[in-house]
Amino acid sequence: MTDQHPHGHQPHHHFETRAIHAGNTPDPLTGAVVPPIYQVSTYKQDGVGGLRGGYEYSRSANPTRTALEENLAALEGGRRGLAFASGLAAEDTLLRTVLAPGDHVVIPDDAYGGTFRLFAKVVSRWGVDFSVADTSDPAAVQAALTLRTKVIWVETPSNPLLGITDIAALAGIARTAGVKLVVDNTFASPYLQQPLALGADVVVHSTTKYMGGHSDVVGGALVVADEALGEELAYHQNAMGAVAGPFDAWLVLRGIKTLAVRMDRHSENATRVAELLSRHPRVSQVLYPGLPGHPGHETAAKQMKAYGGMVSFRVADGEEAAVAVCDRTRIFTLGESLGGVESLIEHPGRMTHASAAGSPLEVPADLVRLSVGIESADDLLADLQQALG
Known part of the structure; x- marks a missing residue:
């Protein structure tokens, strides 16, 4: 080779x-x-x-x-x-x-x-x-x-x-x-x-x-x-x-050059975020392959080294409540894209996935997507706690 x-x-x-x-x-x-x-x-x-x-x-x-x-x-x-x-x-x-x-x-x-x-x-x-x-x-x-x-x-x-x-x-x-x-x-x-x-x-x-x-x-x-x-x-x-x-x-x-160290931190932070969200009364579902209850958890464990920095969740009170959460975060920046060192939050139905509306790929209206960055996990958890109220 x-x-x-x-x-x-x-x-x-x-x-x-x-x-x-x-x-x-x-x-x-x-x-x-x-x-x-x-x-x-x-x-x-x-x-x-x-x-x-x-x-x-x-x-x-x-x-x-x-x-x-x-x-x-x-x-x-x-x-x-x-x-x-x-x-x-x-x-x-x-x-x-x-x-x-x-x-x-x-x-x-x-x-x-x-x-x-x-x-x-x-x-x-x-x-x-x-x-x-x-x-x-x-x-x-x-x-x-x-x-x-x-x-x-x-x-x-x-x-x-x-x-x-x-x-x-x-x-x-x-x-x-x-x-x-x-x-x-x-x-x-x-x-x-x-x-x-x-x-x-x-x-x-x-x-x-x-x-x-x-x-x-x-x-x-x-x-x-x-x-x-x-x-x-x-x-x-x-x-x-x-x-x-x-x-x-x-x-x-x-x-x-820093991909490996960044992905380690993204994965650690996202795991803590997913665990917090899965315990929160205003969250009806958390989508993160690192959670044992995720339907793809065993497959992910087999083919991935860790579970990555992306977490999605559904807000119990519906679409407007999900949009409100996106508007209330202070450290999570409201924005499209993902994978940067800073944490981002967005509403896929109205933002990144609007082009799929009305198609077989339409996403739930109460869905929020997080790109969990490499900031202090404690600060990220506190930000989500206050945004969820």
């Missing part, structure tokens, strides 16, 4: 070491220990067709983006990593690479609203159709397959209902059916979950979230197990052009 990791990364190194060193070779000219931001569009050629290091134009490749892409591949244990301008740009490039008009996809019944919109409003106009299935039930996924199915799409944990899908079980179904299994690993991050090792074909990330980790960059990624698919995706990445810019790639690479 050394040909994949030209920067001296050894695949057997532990995750924390790979996160800091993979793709991060000291600059040969100056010895700088961090890859420079190559804020450049084009490169001098040594004669016609003589490229230095394979670089000719920064849509095709840029050294800062290359560093990130090598790092992503190392973290997910894949053959090829690709960095994009956003998570949805990554998804769109993937779909247009592996699908053709007439093909069919199985998507989760609680997919991210933006992913649902991409299928329902964009890709469907291109002649690709989809079925919605409860991916936590392998039998339901099996039943949704048709002769035209090319992809099974999974989010685990899912957004915003924190559903858990058994990746290895679905990988078996996908292999037997000859279809690709795609796993959106945004909520878990590669530190907590490794879908390719469990049999997935492609991992998708919004690197905006935990990978970047500081709410200051928008980006996306694909990591694949198969070299040939990686080549095909790289061709389409260049042909379609929604690439990560060098500064954005640099910010994501910078965020990844």
Whole structure:
């Protein structure tokens, strides 16, 4: 595997070491220990067709983006990593690479609203159709397959209902059916979950979230197990052009260096938040895979290192009460997105998942979603206590 990791990364190194060193070779000219931001569009050629290091134009490749892409591949244990301008740009490039008009996809019944919109409003106009299935039930996924199915799409944990899908079980179904299994690993991050090792074909990330980790960059990624698919995706990445810019790639690479320690704290804090909420009289249900009562708890325990920083809950008094809780927090900031060091709160029905209203993916009106940050857990618990009243 050394040909994949030209920067001296050894695949057997532990995750924390790979996160800091993979793709991060000291600059040969100056010895700088961090890859420079190559804020450049084009490169001098040594004669016609003589490229230095394979670089000719920064849509095709840029050294800062290359560093990130090598790092992503190392973290997910894949053959090829690709960095994009956003998570949805990554998804769109993937779909247009592996699908053709007439093909069919199985998507989760609680997919991210933006992913649902991409299928329902964009890709469907291109002649690709989809079925919605409860991916936590392998039998339901099996039943949704048709002769035209090319992809099974999974989010685990899912957004915003924190559903858990058994990746290895679905990988078996996908292999037997000859279809690709795609796993959106945004909520878990590669530190907590490794879908390719469990049999997935492609991992998708919004690197905006935990990978970047500081709410200051928008980006996306694909990591694949198969070299040939990686080549095909790289061709389409260049042909379609929604690439990560060098500064954005640099910010994501910078965020990844602390991914392991951040995810440990996110998970610890979220566990304490979920336990508090599950005891609160104004909360009717808590959705967190770390709670023993969660229907996906055993599967999550099997395939995840810890349970992550996302917690959703339902407010007993209904929609207006849920909105009021979102308005009353002081440390939890009312805002969309997730995965940053600061805690966020939102109302999915009116905010992140409004695009799914009236569809099979509509979320409960009394649902509140938390992205639990890395602040003091005691302060976060006190904030939720006062907001719930």
